[in-house]
Amino acid sequence: LYNEMFGASDSVYDDGYDYDYDLGLDDYDSDDYSDDDATSLYSEYDVDLSDYEITLAGEEFSLPATYSDTQSLGMTADDDTIEAFGSYSVYADDYSAVAYLYNSSDEAIDIIDAPIASFSDYDGSWLSVNGVTTGSDVSELERVFTQIDVENTDYTNVMVGSDEIYLIFCIEDGVVSYISYYDDTVYDF
Secondary structure, eight states: OHHHHHOOOSSOOOTTOOOOOOOOGGGOOGGGSOHHHHHHHEEEEEOOGGGSOEEETTEEOOSSOBGGGGGGGTOOOSOSEEOTTOEEEEEOTTSSEEEEEEOOSSSOEEGGGOBEEEEEESSSSSEEETTBOTTOBHHHHHHHSTTOOOSOOSEEEEEEEOSSEEEEEEEETTEEEEEEEEEGGGGOO
């Protein structure tokens, strides 16, 4: 259109190109994706986490947790407070772990008291559940959590815990590639 109105430019427009804007949404059928496909990428197990020894950098880690539970790990925040309904991410010096903090109150809070909404360990030196860490073989995960049966060891996510506080073990190529802890009670307000 620009070329028609103002004359040709250096670019060439191919009028013969067939633009097909039909994205084929009418062809989509949710039945094409079975429940088996979804469970091979994600499985959930209702587990009482208090029955397991969970440690953070070798120290007992009780759930739920606050930012103060990570201070001895060298995860330092630049701010002293979190604003009302605000969030803050704190990283390990080498980015091998991240804690996501959230303030669900309508007033600012001291960051030291901020609850951890999630904590992820990417190298195995942080979170351990009965000895299972990032880098553990999937068979070790199945040994610790006897109710777990990982069918797709190429790639899947295994969630253990309750609807509110849980751990997710990401499995890639037969090993735990990272572990994340989540506390959804943080968002209750």
